[in-house]
Structures are given as C-alpha cells and as structure tokens.
Amino acid sequence: MSKIEMTKKHLITCSVILVLVIISRLNIYSTDPVYVHKTIANVPSNYIFNKHAEEAEATYNFANEALPVNDKKVDFKLKKSIAKHRYKTVQSNVLHAKADKMFPIIEPILKFYGIPEDFKYVPLVESGLCEGTSPKGARGVWQFMPGTARTYGLKVGKGKDERLNLRKSTIAACKYIKELYGEFNSWTLAAAAYNNGSVKLERAMNRQNEDNYFRMTLNRETGSYVYKLIAMKEIINKPAKYGYKNFYSYMQKPMPFLMAYNN
Incomplete structure (x- = not known):
C-alpha cells in the first residue's frame, strides 16, 4: 500500500x-x-x-367491526353521513339531549343481553329528530312494527302500546338483535337486518354472493344505515369536534364519589 x-x-x-x-x-x-x-x-x-x-381517531368501527376506510366509496359515504349530522346541518342539540335521557336506561340492558354498546345509537337513528309513528306503522324509539313488537313480547293493542316503554322495548330489541346476530354472525349485518329485515338482507346476500355489508349494494336507506350509526357515535362521543356546544351530558357528569372527594 x-x-x-x-x-x-x-x-x-x-x-x-x-x-x-x-x-x-x-x-x-x-x-x-x-x-x-x-x-x-x-x-x-x-x-x-x-x-x-x-x-x-381516523379508525372507525361499529361494534368493533372495522370499516375498510381505505376504500374510497366507503370513506366517501362515511364522511357524507358525518357531515349530515354536524351541528351546522342539524342546528340542534336534541340528539345529545335524547342520548342523556335514553342511554342510562339502554346501556345496562344491552350489557345484560350481551349486545355491543354501539347498538344504543339505533334509537337515535331510528327516531331521529322526530317522535311518533312512521307511515308504515313503526312506533317508539326502536321503531317496532306491531307484529314484530308482539313477537318479542311487547303488548300492542286494546289501548296499550309497550313500544313506547323505553325499558320494555329495549329488552325486545335486544332479543331481536341477538337473534339476527345468530343468523348472520356479524353485528354489522345484524344492524342492517334490523333496518331492512332478515329475509330481504339474506336475499341480497345470496344474489350478490357477498357477506360484507360495506361491499354490498343495498337500497338507499339500508345502504346508509350503518354509516348513520357510526356518524351518530362520532357526534355523541366527540361533540365539540362536530360543532356541538353549550350542552351538558350525563357522560361528563362527575361520579358521586369524585364529588365527595373534591369537596
């Protein structure tokens, strides 16, 4: 060298x-x-x-079943649904007020029957900003038709309508949802079937040879149903992010033992 x-x-x-x-x-x-x-x-x-x-935060799911948000079609439908439920569009805190009233009753019943907590948003989507009976005859926050309500133990008729009883109708809804899950083995499909009926959904699945809700082509209402549930979950859990202000939620109230500790 x-x-x-x-x-x-x-x-x-x-x-x-x-x-x-x-x-x-x-x-x-x-x-x-x-x-x-x-x-x-x-x-x-x-x-x-x-x-x-x-x-x-960009990871969305329903009952721990994730959305394929990398799919442009799915991403678009989700963003569109969230936009429809922003305060700028709704112009009211009625959804949060309903959640405050219903969730303390609904949540323990869902837990008792082994139903994912995300189903508590079904009444908010079903009854929306209005109350009353649908043109087809569905009634109550779970929007039961008379025949379905009777099938799952609710009394309807002769001056009595237990569809309007939140506790009893939630129990009936849990029984129905559990049965739908047993049929489809998917909480997402169970939610879709709750909206459209198990027979119609099963026909669509067989016709399209598909068992993933997000890849299926369904009627307008059912095709956007789960997206609405996820959007509702978003705006209830993150109100400030979507423009909701001046509300007081039971979910944010200090627990009694904390109040005693702070005093």
Missing part, C-alpha cells in the same frame, strides 16, 4: 472517530426523551404521542 493511500485511510479513520465523539457529546443516543423535547421550542413533551392519537 502506497504512502498516499495509507494517509487517506488514516484521515478517514480519524474523521469517523471525530463524528462518533460529536454524536456522543450531543447525547443523540440517550434513551431519555427529555433531551429531545428540550430542543423543540414551545412544543409539549407529549406532542408526538398526541399526533399518533389524532391519527388513530
């Missing part, structure tokens, strides 16, 4: 050593995150984690 080559090799070696010394002095390899965060002016120490949390 020539003298020049030896000199070059020596210089490269020295340069590498110098870089390693500088890196060590700057503590870049330190496992303590404080040094990294101190170099960023006016940025909270949990900034990176907050960014990850915001990105995670």
Whole structure:
C-alpha cells in the first residue's frame, strides 16, 4: 500500500472517530426523551404521542367491526353521513339531549343481553329528530312494527302500546338483535337486518354472493344505515369536534364519589 493511500485511510479513520465523539457529546443516543423535547421550542413533551392519537381517531368501527376506510366509496359515504349530522346541518342539540335521557336506561340492558354498546345509537337513528309513528306503522324509539313488537313480547293493542316503554322495548330489541346476530354472525349485518329485515338482507346476500355489508349494494336507506350509526357515535362521543356546544351530558357528569372527594 502506497504512502498516499495509507494517509487517506488514516484521515478517514480519524474523521469517523471525530463524528462518533460529536454524536456522543450531543447525547443523540440517550434513551431519555427529555433531551429531545428540550430542543423543540414551545412544543409539549407529549406532542408526538398526541399526533399518533389524532391519527388513530381516523379508525372507525361499529361494534368493533372495522370499516375498510381505505376504500374510497366507503370513506366517501362515511364522511357524507358525518357531515349530515354536524351541528351546522342539524342546528340542534336534541340528539345529545335524547342520548342523556335514553342511554342510562339502554346501556345496562344491552350489557345484560350481551349486545355491543354501539347498538344504543339505533334509537337515535331510528327516531331521529322526530317522535311518533312512521307511515308504515313503526312506533317508539326502536321503531317496532306491531307484529314484530308482539313477537318479542311487547303488548300492542286494546289501548296499550309497550313500544313506547323505553325499558320494555329495549329488552325486545335486544332479543331481536341477538337473534339476527345468530343468523348472520356479524353485528354489522345484524344492524342492517334490523333496518331492512332478515329475509330481504339474506336475499341480497345470496344474489350478490357477498357477506360484507360495506361491499354490498343495498337500497338507499339500508345502504346508509350503518354509516348513520357510526356518524351518530362520532357526534355523541366527540361533540365539540362536530360543532356541538353549550350542552351538558350525563357522560361528563362527575361520579358521586369524585364529588365527595373534591369537596
């Protein structure tokens, strides 16, 4: 090896050593995150984690069955449904008021029957901003038809209509939903069948040879039904994000033991 080559090799070696010394002095390899965060002016120490949390919010699901949001058609339908339920469109806090009134009664019943909690949004979608009887004869927050209501134990007729009893109609709805899940083995399809009927949904599945709700072509109402449920879940859980203000939700009330502790 020539003298020049030896000199070059020596210089490269020295340069590498110098870089390693500088890196060590700057503590870049330190496992303590404080040094990294101190170099960023006016940025909270949990900034990176907050960014990850915001990105995670983009993951939507119904009863823990995820939406294929990478599908442009699905993404469009979901965003459209959420936009329809923003405060700018609804111009009322009635949905949150209904949730405050109904959820404390509905939630424990759903839990008792083993129904996912996301089904508590069905009454908000079914009854919407209005009350009363549909043109087809469905009534109550769960919008039972008279025949279906009787099938699942509700008394309808002779001056009595238990479809209007929130507790009893929720029990009937749980029995119906559980039966639908047993038939379709999917909570998403069970929700779709609740809206359209199991017979019609099964026919559509056989005709299209498809068992994924989000890949199926259904009538307008049923095809948007689960998207409405997810949109309702979004605006109820994150009201401020969608423009809802000046509301007081039971979900945000301090628990009694916390009130006692704070006093």
